[in-house]
Amino acid sequence: MADNKTFTPKSVGSLTAKNRIIRSATNDHLGNRDGSVSDAEIAMYDTLACNEIGTIITGHMSVSPNLDYRADEVQLCIGDDRYIDGLSRIASKIHEYDAIAIAQLSHAGPKGLHPIDFNELSTEEMERIRDWFIAAAVRAQRAGFDGVQVHIAHWYLLQAVANIDLNHRTDKYGGSPENCLRLPLEIVEGIRKECGAGFIIMVKMNAHNTLEGIDDQYLLNMYADRLVNAGVDLVELSGSDFARKDRKAELYYIEEARKLKEVHPEIPMSLVGGIFSRDTIEKALEVTEFVSLSRTLLTQPDFLTKLKNEEDLNPEADFKSRCIHCNKCFEIFATKYERCVFGPVLPKLEETFSHQ
16 A cells, blocks of 8 residues: 555664564574574574564563573573673674664563562662663673663563552662652663663563553553653553453554553554554554564564565455464473464474473
8 A cells, every 4th residue: 555654664763674563572482591592593583584574673581690580491691791692693694684683681580480579679689680681781782783672561570560569669669650660760771871872772561550450551651751761762562461362352552552652642662462464554553653563473474575565466455464363372382392383393492392
């Protein structure tokens, strides 16, 4: 369609993405047990990057130098300088196809191999975690990434801290919404100071930051505004309930994004969740500057290439992903050694999980 924004360039921070599609961070389970990058991951990023995607965000990387506090036993680590050379292979592969390379930074916290209750950490321990995130961003920059995404969603540490019902701290990192946001805010400020103005900083945020998720739009609006003022270039809006959505649901968080835009139209945004077709991409782009895809690219890494070809041949028809929204991708990697029910079997997954 003549007014379709999907394949038009758009600036994000200091760079210009070749189109509006972002590969949202997706756990690939392809890392090595020592936290290093595997050849299977490089092959995966090659397949993604050669298929028209404008911006690629890696799977979440642990900022902790202690591998015992990762989200799983093969999560990549960015908590030590020894990982820089391996991570540079990812950035270089993505850049081969003129895509923007973003490293997602995360601390598993309550969802880790050894769960952490952040309410029991001292102020000094919280500050140490802050410094881990900032140091990880510096490593990502040294590895050649164009920027980082700070993970403040999906019940990992920073999202738990930002949730005003979960945060019971009485120091500077709790007690009010402003204090609940303090740790992510200090991380963003520190990254901007250490990495400079040209380094892209994104955040992945939950649409809801209370346990009930009712009438908390004010929190999203306030959090996003403060983070952008601290140096964030793009807010990617997600949520913690995406795996529980009805199979027919679409555009899971578009109303929250729309309300945020009404109050803060200046905030650059991307939307993820429930986007499986040309039609949903275009509807999302009516609200946000970018669209993020995860499961769609998990089952069809060449989805965007096929969409672009179909648009040339049949511009009026909708084009849908083959994803059936079954959520089996959250489990079959360890049982059938596949990332999607449509296959294929991945030797690296079989190598990792077959003897468990």
